[in-house]
Amino acid sequence: MCASKAVAHEAASYINPVESLCDQRRLEILRSELPQRAFERVLHIDGNQGRAMPELGASYVGIHASGVAEYGAESSDAFVRRSIFELPRILASKFDLIMIMEALYPKHIGLSLPLVYRTIDQLLSNGGILACLHLDSDYRASFPFLILKTQFHMIDDNVERLEIYVK
Amino acid sequence: MILLYHKIFPIAKTESWVDVESFHRQMLQLRRREVVRLDEYDVSDPSQVVITFDDVYHNVLEYAAPFLYELGYPFELFISGDFIGGNDAFDPMEPFTEFATEEDLRELIRMGGRLQWHTRSHPNLGDETSPTRISRELTIPDKLQALDLKGMKWFAYPYGCFNDLTVKEVRERFVGAVSCDQGNNQDRYLLKRTTVKNGSDFEPYAKVGVIIPSYNYGMFLPETLESVLRQSQQPTEIHVADDCSDDVTEEVGRDYANRYPGLVQFYRNTHNLGIVGNFNAAVGRTRSDYIMILDADNRLPGNYVEILAGALDRNPDAAVAYTDFALFGPRASLVWKDFPQAWRGECIEGTFYTIRFPEFESLDQLRHRNFIHGNSLYRRTAFEQAGGYREAAGVPEDFDLFLRMIALGWSARRCAGPLLEYRQHSSDQAQSRLVREEALNWYRRRITEADQKLAQQDEALRQLQIAKNRAESLAAKRRILLSNADQKLAQRDEAMGQLQIAKNRAESLAAERLNLLQDRETRLRQLTMKLTVPVATCTDTQSLKRLLDWTRDLADHRLKLLRIERELRQQQEKDP
Numbered sequence: 046m047c048a049s050k051a052v053a054h055e056a057a058s059y060i061n062p063v064e065s066l067c068d069q070r071r072l073e074i075l076r077s078e079l080p081q082r083a084f085e086r087v088l089h090i091d092g093n094q095g096r097a098m099p100e101l102g103a104s105y106v107g108i109h110a111s112g113v114a115e116y117g118a119e120s121s122d123a124f125v126r127r128s129i130f131e132l133p134r135i136l137a138s139k140f141d142l143i144m145i146m147e148a149l150y151p152k153h154i155g156l157s158l159p160l161v162y163r164t165i166d167q168l169l170s171n172g173g174i175l176a177c178l179h180l181d182s183d184y185r186a187s188f189p190f191l192i193l194k195t196q197f198h199m200i201d202d203n204v205e206r207l208e209i210y211v212k
Numbered sequence: 213m214i215l216l217y218h219k220i221f222p223i224a225k226t227e228s229w230v231d232v233e234s235f236h237r238q239m240l241q242l243r244r245r246e247v248v249r250l251d252e253y254d255v256s257d258p259s260q261v262v263i264t265f266d267d268v269y270h271n272v273l274e275y276a277a278p279f280l281y282e283l284g285y286p287f288e289l290f291i292s293g294d295f296i297g298g299n300d301a302f303d304p305m306e307p308f309t310e311f312a313t314e315e316d317l318r319e320l321i322r323m324g325g326r327l328q329w330h331t332r333s334h335p336n337l338g339d340e341t342s343p344t345r346i347s348r349e350l351t352i353p354d355k356l357q358a359l360d361l362k363g364m365k366w367f368a369y370p371y372g373c374f375n376d377l378t379v380k381e382v383r384e385r386f387v388g389a390v391s392c393d394q395g396n397n398q399d400r401y402l403l404k405r406t407t408v409k410n411g412s413d414f415e416p417y418a419k420v421g422v423i424i425p426s427y428n429y430g431m432f433l434p435e436t437l438e439s440v441l442r443q444s445q446q447p448t449e450i451h452v453a454d455d456c457s458d459d460v461t462e463e464v465g466r467d468y469a470n471r472y473p474g475l476v477q478f479y480r481n482t483h484n485l486g487i488v489g490n491f492n493a494a495v496g497r498t499r500s501d502y503i504m505i506l507d508a509d510n511r512l513p514g515n516y517v518e519i520l521a522g523a524l525d526r527n528p529d530a531a532v533a534y535t536d537f538a539l540f541g542p543r544a545s546l547v548w549k550d551f552p553q554a555w556r557g558e559c560i561e562g563t564f565y566t567i568r569f570p571e572f573e574s575l576d577q578l579r580h581r582n583f584i585h586g587n588s589l590y591r592r593t594a595f596e597q598a599g600g601y602r603e604a605a606g607v608p609e610d611f612d613l614f615l616r617m618i619a620l621g622w623s624a625r626r627c628a629g630p631l632l633e634y635r636q637h638s639s640d641q642a643q644s645r646l647v648r649e650e651a652l653n654w655y656r657r658r659i660t661e662a663d664q665k666l667a668q669q670d671e672a673l674r675q676l677q678i679a680k681n682r683a684e685s686l687a688a689k690r691r692i693l694l695s696n697a698d699q700k701l702a703q704r705d706e707a708m709g710q711l712q713i714a715k716n717r718a719e720s721l722a723a724e725r726l727n728l729l730q731d732r733e734t735r736l737r738q739l740t741m742k743l744t745v746p747v748a749t750c751t752d753t754q755s756l757k758r759l760l761d762w763t764r765d766l767a768d769h770r771l772k773l774l775r776i777e778r779e780l781r782q783q784q785e786k787d788p
Contacts, residue, residue, distance in 0.1 A: 080561055130274060130275070154222055155221070155222025155223035155231060155232070156222060156223065156231040156232060156233040156234070157222040157231070157232035157233060157275065158233060158444065159232065159233060159236040159279070159444045160232050160236070160275060160278060160279075162444060162514060162515065163278055163282070172560070181653065181657075185442055186442065186514070187438075187439060187442030187443065187444075187513070187514030188513070188514055189444070189513045189514050189515035189631075190513060191513065191538050191560060191563075191564050191630060191633060192511065192513070192633065193561055193563055195435070195649050195650060196649055197649060197652065197653045197656065204653065204656060204657075204660075206653075211560055211561050211563075211564070
């Protein structure tokens with residue numbers, strides 16, 4: 046997958062159109078808690094089935110984070126299914142908003158948080174916003190950025206942790 | 213020490229794989245050592261380390277090289293020429309993995325790698341006796357040699373195996389060679405390497421201890437503790453030092469100590485010691501090389517410990533590593549304005565007011581105005597030399613400590629960037645013990661855990677009730693079985709009685725039979741004797757009559773005997 050192809054797919058079809066009530070609630074929470082500013086480039090990394098939010102930025106890239114077991118595997122849908130660690134190579138420029146939703150569990154990244162931090166740092170522009178929404182019980186990341194908000198929400202009987210960082 | 217790695221990946225699939233977090237931890241542990249290339253390696257210097265990778269897979273570029281590059285560590289890449297750009301599908305024992313391509317190798321060289329030779333096809337050279345084949349395996353194709361003109365001077369024996377012939381050939385072509393455990397540290401052509409696994413640690417490395425003193429800041433503790441627990445370099449020990457608070461500090465501290473045994477420790481003073489007393493007592497309970505006092509209401513970004521510990525590792529003359537910080541909270545903008553104009557950084561998102569401290573230059577500069585905040589990381593040795601914290605009139609205890617350290621000849625090292633989130637309360641909020649989101653989540657978790665425990669206890673009770681019902685049912689069944697057994701025993705006794713009678717009868721019949729048999733034998737003997745008298749001699753009627761009587765008697769006895777035998781048979785058939 047070359048960078049130009051990835052960029053050409055911006056604002057294109059994303060992940061899976063299936064959207065549950067929980068997905069809707071997550072997106073509403075995210076929209077309401079993000080800093081009110083116009084984002085130019087948005088990267089959305091999702092470990093689940095979700096829905097695109099191209100309205101959040103002038104350009105929008107959606108990535109379905111693949112599981113560790115799938116790293117390097119051939120896929121018929123090479124654009125949407127990627128490991129987080131590949132992204133700096135296939136995405137040409139930086140983003141001013143990165144949203145990571147349920148993509149930082151061990152099944153997606155194994156034991157590699159220090160490299161995740163560096164990867165996201167490469168992708169996020171200075172002053173950019175990073176929003177992470179995950180099940181609190183399964184989430185153990187702490188990015189090397191200032192943390193604007195930490196909130197906890199009950200979604201589908203689970204406590205989900207929303208963190209919003211600024212670089 | 214020469215380290216041997218093979219594959220680095222987010223998960224360790226077999227023993228020869230090391231996961232990314234373990235590799236990162238191991239690389240941080242080498243910061244106080246001198247990581248050198250094989251060309252510079254001095255076996256007699258225990259502070260030197262060489263990092264080597266055998267076979268060189270693509271995952272080395274993806275998951276290991278970013279850390280090596282960031283830390284500035286050189287590394288050696290032992291390639292097998294035939295494998296470049298291929299994969300290890302030929303090895304059914306190993307999960308499928310791709311080898312580095314030539315492009316990968318170029319990128320690795322750019323990041324600090326150096327190519328070295330590991331044969332063409334990775335044969336076991338311990339078994340090889342053909343000079344032709346050995347020569348072929350040791351010959352480096354020009355194309356590969358051209359990839360790294362500074363490299364290909366060192367050789368690694370596949371599987372660490374060698375024989376005299378192989379070593380002789382290697383000596384003629386290379387400046388040195390490495391093996392594995394089979395090697396030694398005397399022969400430059402048989403250097404030993406340490407195979408690294410996930411759990412490997414490289415002692416001695418500096419341990420970091422974090423102390424979180426709290427006096428009635430229990431509501432902030434969960435957020436602060438979580439920020440320490442999620443550090444990219446985890447501290448070796450975390451101490452919550454409760455200076456006799458009357459809020460939830462003890463409850464929170466003990467909860468975390470229970471959840472992270474061996475890592476988080478809670479200690480509660482029996483009476484309030486004050487700041488200096490509490491700090492000194494807490495430091496006395498730690499054993500780490502580097503110490504940090506973290507205010508219970510501040511927060512650390514995920515790389516705080518890694519950055520500061522790295523600064524002390526690389527600067528042995530520095531007693532303390534300090535950072536810039538970002539003020540936040542209701543009074544942040546007011547406090548920010550109190551700092552010199554030159555130190556004031558930007559305001560971020562209307563929330564954070566950053567302070568950029570100057571680089572440390574001299575004791576006088578520090579005396580003029582403090583720029584080393586109290587949550588800096590300092591060296592235990594310097595702390596002990598300076599005599600610890602002390603009460604100093606008009607001077608904060610941490611500033612006083614750092615001044616005395618510097619006065620002893622130590623230096624200080626700044627880590628640029630707002631790495632500490634420094635909370636500024638309004639006085640009202642400080643007194644009302646703000647309930648923070650993280651604290652609410654801590655309570656929520658406690659409630660959830662309590663609910664789970666209750667549910668578990670309910671389930672245990674339900675299981676107990678089921679077990680009790682089952683036990684009662686079994687007891688009833690047992691009673692019935694016992695009753696049945698009693699009846700069976702009575703029947704058995706009755707049967708035994710009948711059996712005894714039958715046995716007695718059988719014995720009686722047997723005795724009678726024996727008598728009859730004896731009688732029959734006697735009579736047969738008598739008859740035989742009689743029959744020996746010639747019948748012709750029995751001329752008189754009387755004799756003939758007697759003979760006929762005997763014969764009749766004999767027939768009677770026989771019949772009787774037959775009857776007895778029949779009875780015995782019947783008896784046996786009836787009661788075997």
